[in-house]
Structure formats: C-alpha cells, structure tokens
Amino acid sequence: EPEVTQTPSHQVTQMGQEVILRCVPISNHLYFYWYRQILGQKVEFLVSFYNNEISEKSEIFDDQFSVERPDGSNFTLKIRSTKLEDSAMYFCASSERLAGYNEQFFGPGTRLTVL
Amino acid sequence: GQQVMQIPQYQHVQEGEDFTTYCNSSTTLSNIQWYKQRPGGHPVFLIQLVKSGEVKKQKRLTFQFGEAKKNSSLHITATQTTDVGTYFCAGRFLNTGKLIFGQGTTLQVKP
Numbered sequence: 001e002p003e004v005t006q007t008p009s010h011q012v013t014q015m016g017q018e019v020i021l022r023c024v025p026i027s028n029h030l031y032f033y034w035y036r037q038i039l040g041q042k043v044e045f046l047v048s049f050y051n052n053e054i055s056e057k058s059e060i061f062d063d064q065f066s067v068e069r070p071d072g073s074n075f076t077l078k079i080r081s082t083k084l085e086d087s088a089m090y091f092c093a094s095s096e097r098l099a100g101y102n103e104q105f106f107g108p109g110t111r112l113t114v115l
Numbered sequence: 116g117q118q119v120m121q122i123p124q125y126q127h128v129q130e131g132e133d134f135t136t137y138c139n140s141s142t143t144l145s146n147i148q149w150y151k152q153r154p155g156g157h158p159v160f161l162i163q164l165v166k167s168g169e170v171k172k173q174k175r176l177t178f179q180f181g182e183a184k185k186n187s188s189l190h191i192t193a194t195q196t197t198d199v200g201t202y203f204c205a206g207r208f209l210n211t212g213k214l215i216f217g218q219g220t221t222l223q224v225k226p
Contacts, residue, residue, distance in 0.1 A: 043216040056213050103160040
C-alpha cells in the first residue's frame with residue numbers, strides 16, 4: 001500500500017539553526033500539507049500546497065517557515081532560525097484532492113528537538 | 116478564530132464498556148473527519164461525514180454528524196484493548212480547505 005515517508009525520524013538542532021524536514025508524498029497525490037503536534041497536544045495545521053504554491057497557511061506559519069517541492073517527489077519544510085518552541089512532531093500529509101474533501105494520508109512524522 | 120472543541124480529554128474504560136467522544140464547533144462545518152492516533156504513531160483517517168444528520172458505521176464504531184453540522188460524535192461499542200489511542204475530529208469550515216483538529220480524546224482500555 002502506498003504511504004507517505006518522512007526523513008529524518010528525529011532531528012536535534014541548536015536554537016537559531018536552520019532545519020529542513022523532508023517528505024515524499026504518495027505519488028499520484030496533488031495536495032500536500034504540513035502539520036505539527038507539540039507533545040501531548042492536538043495536531044495543528046501549518047500549510048497546504050498545491051500546484052507548486054501555498055494554498056493556505058496558518059498563523060503559526062510565519063516568515064521563519066517555508067515549503068518547497070524541489071523535484072517531482074520531495075516536499076520540504078524549512079525552518080530558518082529554530083526556536084525552543086518549535087520543538088514538536090512534524091507530520092507531512094498528502095491527498096488526492098483538497099483536504100476536507102477526502103482522506104489525508106499522514107507520514108510517520110519527524111520529531112524536532114530544539115536545544 | 117475557528118475552533119473545534121472536543122471532549123472528554125481522557126477516558127478510561129473497562130474492556131467491554133462503551134466509549135463516546137464529542138466534537139463541537141461554534142460555526143457550521145462543511146464536513147468533519149475522524150482520525151485515530153496510536154501512542155507514538157501518526158494520525159490515521161477513519162471516516163468523513165458530509166451531510167447534515169449523517170450516521171456512518173464501521174463495525175463497532177458509529178459516527179454521527181449533527182443536524183446543524185456543528186457537532187459530531189464517535190461511539191465505540193464494547194471496547195477492546197486494540198481501541199487504545201487518541202481519537203481526533205477534524206473539521207473543515209466553509210470557504211477554506213484546511214482542517215482544524217480538535218484536542219483529541221485519549222482512550223485507555225483496561226483488560
């Protein structure tokens with residue numbers, strides 16, 4: 001069964017450093033998303049991406065965040081200058097059609113720890 | 116802002132007992148989805164409800180969407196230890212494509 005993959009599974013970084021989280025969505029999916037989940041809390045929407053541009057973003061997704069689809073398979077989330085409060089699990093997801101119209105498939109997540 | 120409230124936060128039940136989690140929104144939802152997240156895992160899609168008053172069943176799980184499309188519930192009959200995890204509702208509001216997740220209900224089942 002096709003699945004969303006994410007690398008790395010765990011990233012430890014120093015405050016102020018840049019990190020890039022990588023995702024490979026399901027190959028025939030057109031919509032891509034990033035979510036974050038602070039330990040023990042709910043899943044929070046960050047951004048949705050379609051047709052090589054951001055469709056929608058949340059208040060969390062400020063200028064420190066950016067997304068990119070550098071080639072036909074990868075979808076990345078970059079945090080330019082990490083803060084302690086960026087420590088969380090980051091989930092990538094993809095869907096055939098726009099989220100909320102059909103199922104999203106979540107990746108296993110990248111646990112980001114900012115020291 | 117647009118929020119989806121979910122209760123209870125935690126529920127401990129004896130195996131075989133029933134379990135229900137509830138979601139509420141202050142404004143009308145376009146549709147609502149339910150996800151299950153096992154401990155240490157990622158959210159896994161369970162179902163989507165679109166129509167007012169819709170009821171869907173998956174084996175022991177029953178999902179309802181309120182008549183006003185502002186609330187939803189998930190009911191599990193005769194819980195099993197495999198039901199353990201956190202259940203999230205995720206609502207989509209009108210004129211937006213993003214999903215807003217509820218806080219989740221963590222279910223513990225004692226054998």
